[in-house]
Amino acid sequence: MSHSSVDHHCSSINHQQLLSRLLKILPVGSVLHESEDLRPYECDALAAYRQLPLMVVLPDSVEQVQQILRLCHEINLPVVARGAGTGLSGGALPNTQGLLLSMAKFKNILAVDQHLCLARVQPGVRNLAISQAAEQYDLYYAPDPSSQIACTIGGNVAENSGGVHCLKYGLTVHNIQQLKILTIEGELITIGGSGLDSPGYDLLALMTGSEGMLGIIIEVTVKLLVKPECVQTLLAAFDNIAKAANAVADIIAAGIIPAGLEMMDKLAIQAAEDFVHAGYPREAEAILLCELDGTEAEVHAHIQAVHALLNKSSATEVRIAKDEQERVRFWKGRKNAFPAVGKISPDYYCMDGTIPRQRLAQVLQSMSEMSHDYGLAIANVFHAGDGNLHPLILYDANKPGELQRAEALGGKILELCVAVGGTITGEHGVGMEKLNQMCVQFSAAELTQFHALKAAFDPKGLLNPGKAIPTLHRCAEFGAMHVHHGDLAFPELERF
């Protein structure tokens, strides 16, 4: 099943001319143009969307990237940047009329400053490699998306990636200090600096999560944190998912900010248990994993408090990891939950809505009803502490119509997230995948503002065209299918 891009840019030169221009910038092996060589780049981790780019370029110097961008700008050629391709929303889906710019060769850690707790790295450096390089100084990089072994820091910045520990330590935007980017004109801009702030507008925040639409990241300076002295994890089981959801609110209300607070429902628990034998209680309707970190004294005090709260929330069982081995085992189930679900279903579709915590129980109940209506099972594994849901919709792509049904159910779940005051994406990005739901979350005027902002950086619309922000026409088409109470969405637009 494939979805094709709606964007058609008219470049002023043909395939052969483009190849010869690129070969003036790059060595032969760094320009891929045969379809079998392009195939590995046809999709990111959202494999339902696939298409081939015109060519793939693999530069290894900033000057080469600069020249590639200048060429794209000159001949109006779209360009899509790609890190490790682990994104889950189709953000790195190639443009059929453009270049796929792989940043994979930019994998050097340029400097680790143990005194200022900073690491200056190239964009193709893997997330986990930063923490590994900082380990000798007892420092680490906090944002830890589940793909951290493979995903790159450039992609993390482009998507504003989160992870299990962002409840306490924030997202990528909270953990970077400086970016170097190239504009579509090939101009180098340094954003941020050595101090804790910088003059002018907060372009550091603007670039973070901009999905490759505003510039190409060529260097990132991340903040490193001091490794906590002590880490402890609790596992609590519940016979009712609403009780687990309420326990989450109780912990936060008590003034405790855990380093991680994760929930899994019965389907996810059983899948994970079968897959990695983490020792989870199979009969539980939900489990919570609560990690606390800090100084010895602090963690000890908080463990007691959380234990008491969980008992009060009618947990059927509370376990405190008795050693590091058991703590790792608690997390093993959670961290392998996605592949575990992959074992029990031919395909799954991972959603990423975020909701206010107090709506958790209600939303989980509604999702269970939707799951029934659509005839597709949903497993829930998510960051409960910050209300970031990851419903996994189970389907079989080989059964006609199931992917479409899964996508329709996913769309409904995201619309529910918006309706309760949340958002369609907490950390995976909009990419190609959630363009329609952007029309539900934002008004025509807001989307127009986003387009104006994009044009401030990329007036020709060459950087990752067609992603992240839908056109008003797309919304009009989508909205026409969802007329509520006779109100037509985007009434000011022409219909066609």
Add this chain to the structure above:
Amino acid sequence: MPIFDSDISRQLQSDVKQALATNSPLIIKAGGSKDFYGRTTTGSELNISAHQGIINYHPSELVITARAGTPLKCIEQLLSENQQMLAFEPPAFADSATLGGTIACNLSGPRRAYSGAARDYVLGTKIINGKAEILSFGGEVMKNVAGYDVSRLMTGALGTLGVLLEVSLKVVPIPDAEITLVHSIHLSDALAKLQQWTTLPLPISASCFYQDQLYIRLSGAEPAIRAAQQSIGGDPLKQGNAFWHSIKEQRHHFFDTNKPLSRLSLAANTQALSLGGDTLYEWGGALRWLVSDTPLENIQSASQANAGHACLFRCTATRDTVFQPLAKPLLQRHRQLKQAFDPQGIFNIGRLYPEF
């Protein structure tokens, strides 16, 4: 303290429409507590101070949403009644300070180096843009990557991109305990100690150095504070809260001057710069307040030479150049962003930079 519930967004929107129709620049104003900050600008006043009220606050959600004209002290009091606070410890500079002004200026207090700045806690905003449209960005949830991060772009933009109507902020629990410790020490040793402590797991929440005294605040669970106190030493300061308040609000005698006050933002381990005058250090050395007659140009070039920046924070003379000049490509993007949000150029013209 009563918090009024008054929504004047339609009135403000119509005022902006009127200004657009007559092409008359607006100066966005609320409590006026930070009128001294930024470049001098002209225009008719758009006063948002009557736009007040808490829209949403559930302590267990760790989020508060309020109208931009809501007094900062009302918000802080409401939070403290629920054992919560704004983690970035914003300076108010006057009782009239509002939420909108706080976010528009992105100023943060002593806790900033350890907990983050105002911009780190902004989750969402509702604004009026330069087309007199009311737009919402971000929201009330902790994680949200739908659309560009316009809310943080508004933070610190000094009202040049639009009028803030509502702001959603992440809030945090008030720490169980705090203690302030004082060391008598010379500057170079103080900077070295601050460096050393930064790389240890210590619950430091504020630091300040002035006149051979290094002040450190520890915050957190009681036993954690005691353990850290053992480890770093120093004499407890009885009036710790009053001291940090005086630094945050610039009521400490260091700030009692008629000379220009500059704010330097540098890498924490930058050696003392020879710029004359008197210096007070905060944020582990990353923030330096300078009272000096040295020309701003010299202060800014010295800061830039150290990969930092400086601004003229307060002065009695005309404020023509205030913020560190931007490199050309960066300035160009600023102008284009201004154009994207305020195409007719009516909001706080020149407050940030003379070019827009």
